Amino acid sequence: AAATRYEAESATISQGVVESNHTGFSGTGFVNYDNVVGSSVQWSVTAAAAGAATIVLRYANGTTTNRPMDIAVNGTVVAAATAFGSTTNWDTWQSKTITATLNAGTNTIRATATTANGGPNVDWLSVDAGTTPPTGPA
Numbered sequence: 001a002a003a004t005r006y007e008a009e010s011a012t013i014s015q016g017v018v019e020s021n022h023t024g025f026s027g028t029g030f031v032n033y034d035n036v037v038g039s040s041v042q043w044s045v046t047a048a049a050a051g052a053a054t055i056v057l058r059y060a061n062g063t064t065t066n067r068p069m070d071i072a073v074n075g076t077v078v079a080a081a082t083a084f085g086s087t088t089n090w091d092t093w094q095s096k097t098i099t100a101t102l103n104a105g106t107n108t109i110r111a112t113a114t115t116a117n118g119g120p121n122v123d124w125l126s127v128d129a130g131t132t133p134p135t136g137p138a
């Protein structure tokens with residue numbers, strides 16, 4: 001199935017700000033996480049059917065230090081301290097992919113910084129909620 005992109009600047013931000021002072025983002029900006037443990041962005045995403053989904057998070061980390069985040073789906077951490085390593089500079093974005101099980105309908109996906117450096121800058125999250133069943137012969 002096609003992935004749906006959800007911009008970080010349109011999500012629910014706790015301890016972070018929307019900025020646009022680096023290049024290469026999509027939409028109108030990205031989220032600069034506050035440099036604290038617990039800063040987070042939470043997206044509300046939709047899945048047509050329950051099941052495994054591929055979740056991609058687009059981020060930049062211009063430091064040389066990993067900025068791990070816990071990824072929670074519907075309130076449960078499914079990928080603890082996921083690494084968001086250096087992308088060389090703040091204008092260079094990379095994708096981090098995880099897989100998780102979603103419910104049919106609305107789900108929350110939250111990315112929460114686990115170190116005092118906070119999270120990386122985050123541009124967007126995308127969700128590909130699995131494959132579309134083939135259409136049978138008419």
Ligand code: GCU
Nearest residue numbers: 022032033035090118120121
């Ligand atoms: C710099 C950079 C920000 C980044 C911040 C950080 O200030 O310009 O985009 O968020 O470092 O270390 O988190």
